[in-house]
Amino acid sequence: MSTLVEVRDLVKHFPITRGIVIQRKVGAVQAVDGVSFDIEQGETLGIVGETGCGKSTTARLIMRLLAPSSGSIRFEGQDITDLKGARLKAVRREMQMIFQDPYSSLNPRKTIGSIIGEPFVIHGLEQGKGERRKAVQALMETVGLNPEHYNRYPHEFSGGQRQRIGVARALALKPKLLIADEPVSALDVSIQAQVLNLLRDLQREFGLTVVFIAHDLSVVRHMCDRVAVMYLGKIVEIGPGDALYSFPRHPYTGALLSAVPVVDPSRHGVARKLLSGDVPSPANPPSACRFHTRCPKAQERCSIDEPLLEEQDSGTRVACHYPLTREEIPPIGVRSSG
C-alpha cells in the first residue's frame, strides 16, 4: 500500500481579536496543534473526539478549505500546503467532501440534476448537455436514487435520500480521497444504516480512500480500518481499529469507550469510568499533556513534560506517559455470547 496523504505537524490557530478599527490579537484558539499522520491508499481512517477537539478543522485543512498556520500536507507525494489557483483546483478534483447536514448542504433552488452535475461544470467536464445528463443519472443510480428524479428539488427528498445526493455529488469527479464529516449523525437510526452500507459498498467498488469523521464510536468502529482519537487539537492515540477498541491505551480513549451506552440492559449498573468536568477551552489549553486535568492516572510529570506518540506493543501509537494496562481496561465489549 502506498501513502496517499501525509500530514506533518499540522497547526491551525484561529486568532482572537479585540477592537473594531484597529484589531489587536489577544489570543488564539488552538484548534489543531501539531498533528501528524498518514492516510494509506484504499483505507478508511476514522477520526473521533468530542466537540471542539479539532476533527473537522483537520478535515478542512486537508481539503485546503482552510490555510494551515504551519506544518505540511502532501497529497500523492506533492506538497499542497501552499498551492494556489489552477494547481490547487487540480488537486481539489481528487478530493471531495460529504457534509453533516443534508438539509443545508444542498442549494434549495437547484434541481438535484444540476447539484450533482455542478462538479462537471466547475471542471469543464462532460460538456455536451446529453452527456452530462447521462453521467449524472448514472451517478444517481450508483447511490440508489431513481434517475427519473433528475429534475426534482432537494425539498422533495427525505434526509437519507438527500445524503445520497451529497454522496453522488462527491463521487462525480471520481476522487481519490473522500472526506465524510459526520455523514450520518443527522439521520434517523433506520436510515443511518442505509447510508453507512452505501458508503462501504462504494468504497469497495471504487477503491476509495475515506476519512470518516464521527463522534459515534460504534459507527467509526464499523466503518474504519484505522482510528485516530483527538483531544483538544492533538492526536492522543492512533492505530488499527481492532487494537484500539479491544485494548485502548490512552486513558482518554478508555473513557470515551466506557461512556458509550451499550444496547444490553443486563449490563445495566456496570460501573463505568466517568470523566469529571468538561473539555477545557482550546484558547487556553492545559500545559504539557492536555488531558492531565481530567485524567484519572495523571501524575506530576504529565503537567510538565509533554508525551509524544509512541508505538505500543498492543499495536497503537499513544501519547501518554502512563498508558492503561490490561487490568485497567474499562468494561466494554465483554458481552457474553448468547
Added chain:
Amino acid sequence: MSAAEPLLRVEDLRVEFPTEDGVVHAVDGITYEVHRGRTLGIVGESGSGKTVSSLTTLGLTRGQGARVSGRIMFEGRNLVELSERELRGIRGNEIAMVFQDPLSSLHPFFKVGAQLIEAVLAHQSVSKSKARERAIELLGLVGIPDPARRVDEFPHEFSGGMRQRAMIAMALANEPKVLIADEPTTALDVTVQAQILALMERLQKELGMAIVIITHDLGVVAELADDIAVMYAGRIVETSSAELLFSQPQHPYTWGLLKSIPTLDGSRDEALVPISGSPPSLIKPPSGCHFHPRCPYAQPDHARIDPQLEPVAGEPSHHVACLLEGDVRRRLWGELRAGRLPAEALASVGLPAQEQA
C-alpha cells in the same frame, strides 16, 4: 411491575393537527403507564409522535390547534380536561420536563440563578432569598461545581453539559413526581451524556420520582429504562420490560432498529441491515399495519387488518401489535439473531416473500 396504582396513565391518546395539506395524525391512540420510582423509555424515530405525546401530557400542544382525545390520568384527574389555569399548577410542579436543546431552553438575557428562582417562586410561596438558597442547593444537587458563584452566571458562560444540568435542576425545583426528559442527551458528547445519565439515575434513587425518557437512541434506554415502549407512526408497536425487549423483541420494526445499529462488540464484517424505505406520512398513514410497506415479513392481509397491542404468550407484561403468529415471530428473531438476512429468515420459516413498496 408493581401492582400499585400507576402515577400517570395515558389512555387511548390521540393528537391531530389540522393543516393545509390535511390532518396530521401525530399520535394515534396510545396507552401507557408510568409508575413511581420507575423509568419508562419511549423509543422512536423522528415523526413517530413520541415528543407530541409528552408535550400533550403537559398541555403544551394546546396553542397549536391540536385536537386531543383520550385520557391522561394523573392522581385522579384527567389532564386533557383541565383548564389552562389548573394545568399551570401541575406543569413544572408535579410534572416537569427537560428539553433536548439546553441552549435554546434557557433565556440568554437572564442569569441561570434568576431563571431557577423564577421556577421556585412560580409554585412555592417563599421569600426571594429562600428561593435563591434553593437555587444554589439545586445547582449543587445536579453536580455543578461552586454553585454559589455559578448561580450568578449567564447561560452562555455554562458549557453544554452544565446547561443541561441547569435545565434538570430547574425541572427538579419543585420536586416533581414525574420527570419527562425529551432527548436529554442528544445534543451532548458521549462523555457528557454518560455524566447526565448517571446524574438522572442518582436523582431518581434519591428523590424517588418517575421518569419518562424519550429518545431515538436504543443505547440510552438500555442504560436507563425499566420499561420500554417502541413507537412507530403515532402508535406504540411494542412495549415490555427493558430486559425482554432486548432479549426477545417481538415486532419487526424493533428487530429492524436493533439490526441497523453498529455495536462496539459485534463483528465488523457483518453488514448492517437497514430498514428499507422511509418513515410514512402521518397525513395519510398506510392502511392496516402502519409498518407493512417497510416490513420484510408483511403478508397480503396485513395491509387491511389493523393490529392491536396484544400480550405475548407467556410474557404478560410484554405487548406487541403485529399480525404475524407468535411462533413465527420467535423463529424469525432466532434466525435474525444468528446473523441471517430478513429474506433468508423469511424463507426458513416458510413464509412467501412479498414485493417491497
